[in-house]
Amino acid sequence: MTLSRRTHPRPLDIKNGRVDMTHGGGGRSMAQLVDELFVAAFDNEVLSQGNDQGAFTVPGGRMVMSTDGYVISPMFFPGGDIGSLAVHGTVNDVAMAGAVPIGLSAGFIIEEGFPLADLERVVKSMAAASKATGVPVMTGDTKVVEKGKGDGLFITTAGIGMVPPGIDISGDKARPGDVIMVSGTMGDHGVAVMSQRESLGFETEILSDSAALHTMVADMVTVAPGIRVLRDPTRGGLAATLNEIAVQSGVGMEIRERDIPIKPQVLGACELLGLDPLYVANEGKLICICGPDDAESVLAAMQAHPLGVDAKMIGVCDEDPHYFVRMKTAIGGTRVVDWLAGEQLPRIC
Numbered sequence: 001m002t003l004s005r006r007t008h009p010r011p012l013d014i015k016n017g018r019v020d021m022t023h024g025g026g027g028r029s030m031a032q033l034v035d036e037l038f039v040a041a042f043d044n045e046v047l048s049q050g051n052d053q054g055a056f057t058v059p060g061g062r063m064v065m066s067t068d069g070y071v072i073s074p075m076f077f078p079g080g081d082i083g084s085l086a087v088h089g090t091v092n093d094v095a096m097a098g099a100v101p102i103g104l105s106a107g108f109i110i111e112e113g114f115p116l117a118d119l120e121r122v123v124k125s126m127a128a129a130s131k132a133t134g135v136p137v138m139t140g141d142t143k144v145v146e147k148g149k150g151d152g153l154f155i156t157t158a159g160i161g162m163v164p165p166g167i168d169i170s171g172d173k174a175r176p177g178d179v180i181m182v183s184g185t186m187g188d189h190g191v192a193v194m195s196q197r198e199s200l201g202f203e204t205e206i207l208s209d210s211a212a213l214h215t216m217v218a219d220m221v222t223v224a225p226g227i228r229v230l231r232d233p234t235r236g237g238l239a240a241t242l243n244e245i246a247v248q249s250g251v252g253m254e255i256r257e258r259d260i261p262i263k264p265q266v267l268g269a270c271e272l273l274g275l276d277p278l279y280v281a282n283e284g285k286l287i288c289i290c291g292p293d294d295a296e297s298v299l300a301a302m303q304a305h306p307l308g309v310d311a312k313m314i315g316v317c318d319e320d321p322h323y324f325v326r327m328k329t330a331i332g333g334t335r336v337v338d339w340l341a342g343e344q345l346p347r348i349c
Contacts, residue, residue, distance in 0.1 A: 012036045026236025026281075027340025031244070050248050051171050052093040052231070055163065062163040066093035070155040075122065078192045079207030082155060083126030085283060088212045089234065090159040091135050095214035096230040096286065098169040098221045099161030103138035104130065106157050110142065111150030122153065133212040135159070166225045173228040174249035178317040179295040181288045183216065183302050184209070184310040186238050187266040190280035194273065206265050211284030216305040223301045224294035231287045239278040239337045241287055242325045252320020255337070257330045259314045278327075279340055289317065 012032060022029040039047060046054035046065075053066035068090055075082040086106065094101045106126065110119065130137050188209040195204045213232065221227060229249070233241035238260070246253050262277050270277045284307065290298050295313060302308030325337045 022341075024235075025340055026234070026240045026279075029341075030236075031339065049170060049172070051097065053097050053099070053159075053161075055097055055170075061165065064094055064097040064099045064161050064163060065158065066090060066160075067158045068093060068156070070157070071151065072193065073151065074193070074196050075118070075153060077196050077208055078204075079189075080210040080283075081122060081125050082153065083122040083124070084129040085208075085210050086155045086157050087126055087129035087133060087135070087137075088210050088283060089232075090157040091133050091212040091214055092232045092283075092286070094159040094161035095212075095217045096169070096232055097161070097163060098167040098217060098227065098230065099163045100218070101133070101135040101159055101161040101214050103136050104157055104159050106137050106140040106155060108140070108142045109150060109154040109156070110144050111152050112144055112147040114152050119153070122155075126155075129212070133214065135212075135214075164221065167221055167227075169221075169227055169230050171229055171231060171245050171248040172250075174245055174251050174289045174317050175228065175291075176251055176317055176319045177292060178228055178251075178289050179292055179313055180242070180253060180255060180315040180317065181290075181295070181299060181302070181311060181313050182233075182238065182261065183213070183286045183288070183308045184284075185261045185263050185266065186233070186282060186285065187262060187270065187277040187280035188285075189283040190237070191266045191269045193281075195269070204265055204269055206263065206269070209282055209284035211307055213284065213286055213307060216302060216307050217286070219301045219305055220288065220298050223297045224290055226294060227288060227290045227298065229287070229289035233282050233285060233287055235281055236340055237277070237279040237281055238287070239276070239325070240340055242337065243323075243339050245287070245289065246317075246320075246323040246325055249317070250323060251317045252323060253315055253317050253325045254328065255315030255325065256328045258328075259312050261310045261312050278337060 023033045046056050053064040055062055055064045070082050070086045072082050090104055091101045188206055191206045192208040231241050266277055302311035326334055327337050
């Protein structure tokens with residue numbers, strides 16, 4: 001399903017337009033760039049699934065493959081760094097298909113003059129995360145660019161995994177009546193990263209939620225093999241991710257503000273910075289959509305896992321020809337939770 005029905009009424013001006021920062025912000029402009037340029041150019045059966053991983057069949061079962069890039073600033077932040085984030089993010093993209101991650105690749109693009117000590121710190125952190133998750137970095141590449149033509153260090157990754165028999169999880173499978181859940185508090189990663197920016201520096205005890213979610217996903221699909229959708233709400237946060245799923249599945253959604261778990265420190269930081277926490281990035285949380293008959297068992301499986309103790313049911317899918325995401329506010333009103341028009345802040349993942 002193309003996203004163009006309601007997300008971008010005017011086509012990209014390929015001839016005269018230029019890429020700007022909104023094209024990487026997780027909102028409407030990014031969705032349009034991906035849909036009209038990359039998907040159009042690379043179109044194939046795997047890519048057209050529209051997920052953060054591509055599922056394909058091989059002798060003996062189905063596999064998934066995912067790719068990602070990491071350009072976070074600053075590279076070191078409370079609770080993690082670009083190295084551990086690259087492992088966790090790639091493992092999570094594979095796990096969101098219900099797959100068991102098998103291995104990773106890693107490419108490093110390093111700017112001339114980047115300190116070797118910082119590079120060692122990143123590589124050791126990435127290795128530790130790989131060992132902790134049990135998902136090896138199987139291959140990689142290194143490039144160095146001239147000073148001034150990079151931003152210190154970029155990392156690109158790919159991940160592969162095997163899907164257990166009977167599991168078929170995809171962003172186009174949500175149906176009216178399905179229950180929407182999140183595995184924990186929203187916005188922790190984004191606030192932790194923003195607290196370290198020189199131009200925004202403020203004190204907070206919030207740590208990034210960066211973590212690999214594949215073991216929790218394994219517990220969830222064990223109790224409910226029929227889970228419809230899994231997605232990690234990274235750039236663009238909960239709001240952008242729900243909008244992506246709503247369009248992909250052709251459903252509307254209604255979520256409840258009072259049930260969305262957000263730490264008071266995150267709410268305070270967002271209020272200070274004039275941000276909406278629903279649009280702030282996460283790196284160790286997931287959205288799950290399942291049928292109502294599976295909801296209680298899936299929620300219990302999440303809450304029994306160390307990474308899901310704060311899991312909550314936050315809403316339901318419904319019929320809506322416009323695919324809107326609506327929120328019942330804490331004071332009893334209703335508002336549309338739309339795509340980001342641009343981005344709230346420079347990239348944080």
